[in-house]
Amino acid sequence: MDGSVTVITxxxxxxxxxxxxxxxxxxxxxxxxxxxxxxxxxxxxxxxTPAACMDLDLFSTSDKFLQxxxxxxxxxxxxxxxxxxxxxxxxxxxAKSGEFTDLSKVEKFEISxxxxxxxxxxxxxxxxxxxxxxxxxxxRAKQEEALAKKEEEEKAAAEAIAVGNRCKVEVPGQPTxxxxxxxxxxxxxxxxHWIGVKYDEPLGKHDGSVNGKSYFKCEPKYGAFVKxxxxxxxxxxxxDYGLDEM
Numbered sequence: 001m002d003g004s005v006t007v008i009t010x011x012x013x014x015x016x017x018x019x020x021x022x023x024x025x026x027x028x029x030x031x032x033x034x035x036x037x038x039x040x041x042x043x044x045x046x047x048x049t050p051a052a053c054m055d056l057d058l059f060s061t062s063d064k065f066l067q068x069x070x071x072x073x074x075x076x077x078x079x080x081x082x083x084x085x086x087x088x089x090x091x092x093x094x095a096k097s098g099e100f101t102d103l104s105k106v107e108k109f110e111i112s113x114x115x116x117x118x119x120x121x122x123x124x125x126x127x128x129x130x131x132x133x134x135x136x137x138x139x140r141a142k143q144e145e146a147l148a149k150k151e152e153e154e155k156a157a158a159e160a161i162a163v164g165n166r167c168k169v170e171v172p173g174q175p176t177x178x179x180x181x182x183x184x185x186x187x188x189x190x191x192x193h194w195i196g197v198k199y200d201e202p203l204g205k206h207d208g209s210v211n212g213k214s215y216f217k218c219e220p221k222y223g224a225f226v227k228x229x230x231x232x233x234x235x236x237x238x239x240d241y242g243l244d245e246m
Contacts, residue, residue, distance in 0.1 A: 013081050019047040019089035032077030036069050039076050043089055053093040059086040151192060157228035158184055158193040165233040169197055169226050177203050178236050182216035187225065194225045200238050 014029045026046055030039060040051035056069035061084045069079055069087070081087075116122055128135045161167070165181040183196025189210050196208060196216050204224035208216035216223065 010083075013076070013085075014083045015081060016084065016086040017043065017046055017089065018086060019049060019091065021049060021089075021091045022047060025086075030076060032075065032081070034076055035072065036074055036076060037072040039069075040072070043087075047089050047091075049089055049091040050093060053091055055090040055092055057088045057090065059088060061085055154193050154228045157231070158195065161195055161228060161231060161233055166236040167195075167197060168232045168234065168236055169199075169224075169230055170232070171226060171230050175203075177201070178238070179222075181231070181233070182208065182218065182223070183225075187215065188213060193228055195228055195231045196223065196225050197231070198222050199224065 011033065012029050012031055014027060017026045017028055018024075028042075028046065030042065034042075036056070037051070040054050040056070043049070043054065043056075044051045058066045058069055058079060058081060060066055061082065063086060066080060066085075069076075116124065119125060126132075131137075134140060161181055161184055163181055163184060167179060167181050169177045169179065177197075177199050179197040179199040181195060182198045183194070185193065187194050187210070197204075198208070198216070198218040199222050202219070202221040204218075204222050206223045207220045208214055208218050208223040210225070215225075
C-alpha cells in the first residue's frame with residue numbers, strides 16, 4: 001500500500017434546469033464528459049432557446065449562485081456540478097417567459113362551417129368519401145335500430161317492475177346487490193327508463209335525490225338508479241348479518 005487515495009467520480013450528473021422563457025423546472029441527467037457547447041445543444045431541445053443565444057449560470061443544491069458556465073470548450077465535469085444543482089438558462093435572443101406556452105398569443109385559423117363544408121381536403125370530406133362515422137348511412141341506420149330495440153326492451157322490463165318489489169341488481173363489473181324497488185320511470189338527469197333501488201347495505205351513491213331533486217327516500221349511500229335490464233325482481237329476503245349476535 002502506498003497510501004494514495006483514488007477518487008471515483010460518477011460519469012453522469014443529474015441537474016435541475018430552469019430558464020427565462022419558461023416557468024417550469026426540468027430534471028435531466030447529463031454526461032460529465034461533454035463540452036459546454038454540446039451541453040447547450042442538449043439544453044436547446046429542453047428549453048427551446050438556440051444554443052448560440054444561451055447564457056448559463058450554475059447554482060448549488062440550495063440555489064446559491066456558484067459560477068457561470070461560459071467556456072464552450074470546457075467539459076461539463078470540469079465545473080463544480082453536483083447532483084441536484086440547478087443550471088439556469090438565460091435567453092439572449094429576446095424571448096420572454098411564457099412566449100412558447102401561452103396559447104392565447106397564438107394566431108388561430110378560423111373558417112365558417114359553410115366554407116369548411118365545401119373544402120375537398122378536410123377530415124369531414126374524407127369521412128364522407130370513405131363513408132365513415134355518421135356519414136355511413138347503413139351503419140347509422142343499424143345503430144339507430146339497435147338503440148330503438150334496446151329502449152323498447154328497457155321499457156318492457158320497467159313495466160314488469162313495481163315499487164315495493166324485492167330485487168337483485170347485476171351490473172357488469174360490480175358485485176351483485178340486493179334491495180327494494182323505490183322508483184320506476186323516467187328521470188331528469190338522463191334519458192330512458194330507470195329503476196330507483198334502496199339497497200340492503202350502503203352500496204349506493206345517494207339518498208334517493210339527484211341534482212337536488214328527490215325521487216325517493218332512503219339513508220345516504222343506500223340509494224341508486226340502474227337500468228331496468230339490470231334488475232331482477234323476486235323473493236330476495238334481507239340477509240341476517242348477525243348484528244344482534246356477540
